Amino acid sequence: MKIIHSIQELRKELYMRRFDKERISFVPTMGNLHEGHISLIHKAAEKGDCVVASIFVNPLQFGANEDLESYPRTPEQDEAQLLATGCVDFLFRPRVEEIYPVGQENHTVVEVPNISDVYCGASRPGHFRGVATIVCKLLNIVQPDFAIFGRKDYQQLMVIEKMVEDLCLPVKVIGADTARAKDGLALSSRNGYLTSDERQCAPALYKALQEAKEVILSGQADFKGIQARANHALEQAGFKPDYFDICNAKTLEPALRSDQELVILAAAYLGKARLIDNIVISLTPAEEE
Template sequence: MNTVHTVAQLRAALSRARQENKRIGLVPTMGNLHDGHLALVEMARQRTDYVVVSIFVNPLQFGPNEDLDSYPRTLAEDQSRLLDAGAHLVFAPSVNEMYPHGMEGHTLVSVPGVSEGLCGASRPGHFDGVSTVVTKLLNMVQPDIAVFGEKDFQQLAVIRKMAHDLCLPVQIMGAPIVRAADGLALSSRNGYLSEAERRTAPRLHQTLKYVEQQLLAGRRDFASLLDEATRQLVDAGFRLDYLELRDAASLQPASARTSDIAILAAAFLGTTRLIDNLVLKLT
């Protein structure tokens, strides 16, 4: 496994892979890798011959009061894990390499509709930053497939729409959420939790499961159900950002006629923002 830091080095390595007629997969990450990331690598390995993992903490998707400076950067540990996972190439560019003329005035890719509300409402500009850097990475690597985690449900919807609307020749694939034994969705930000907060954190998933069970049992009073679930989370010590039922395909608010429902939540424990989701089919 090689690690490169410039676009020129990246393209040289990919040129050799293409000369050997290898099918290329891309797994974009911000590093500080956990088993959830490695599941994305495994999905890419199963479907391609040459897996590129990008590691880049993208300043463009962080708001002014978010954790850009404190976001963990663990390149050496990440390289070791990716070597064991069977990745072929790590692309770990600097900010100057990705934004050589700075970010002020940089072209932005904005995806309407699915980027609005939910995380888009609480993190203004976040999805413009995500869609811009992912577009750049897709253009740099030009993979056959790119794999993203379904934990970031709205982000995946944004990237799928972006790739479709811009006619990008890549298949966007979603990988199922990887969870700890107690149900907490794996996330790099879980490391910010105190011991007490970590014990409380699984309640987020448990509450989503309660909503799922109620819906599968035939309950359709969405507003009162979400009120109940909100009280459960607040009583457990969460500060809720949002808890919503959306159409899993369009991300429009769910109605009694919606068949595929996404239960989407974001909540704070202390200063740590956690997100989770469940998707279910109603008959």
């Protein structure tokens, strides 16, 4: 694994790989890696001949009162984990000045309309503008054949897919299943903010999603009632709910009774941590063989 800090050097290395007809897979991260990230690396290795990972804590996607300065950074452990996979050819670790040479305030930004403004976008104004901008930049720097993202960040994945489609970027975006702890908690770098007591409560978020899914699969379609009961259950478990919404899985619009493909998006605060999760529901009858 070769560690690279400059755009020019990475492009030079990848030019040679393309010359050799290698397919390039890319996994962008913000570091503080866990098993979920490593599962993305293995997925990338399945798809491509050359695997590129990046670690960059993107200041453009953090709001004024968010945790940019305190966001966990574990560079030595991250490098060791990536090296241990035996899959990563290049680790791109640029400085902020390399990515935003004229400063963030004077930098062109990428805005994905509508789906960026709801749920996490409403709670964190400007967040998805920062995400879309850095992902677009990284995809243009790496120019991969495949880019791998986790489905835990369902709305983020949809923002990226729409950006790639709208801007005609020549990359296939692949969503990978959410990696979870044995008790169901979705793996996240922000889980490190949880105290030991909060960590014991945290699986209640996924439990609420599972229970809501079962109710919907049983035939109930009182979505507002289901959402209200879930929010109450989360409050009882010690959470401060941000949102718990049943949506059309393709558009993220509030779900209608006629919708067949649904996703429940949830975000809630538990102490200092803001946890997000989701669960997908298909109401389409399975075809008989």
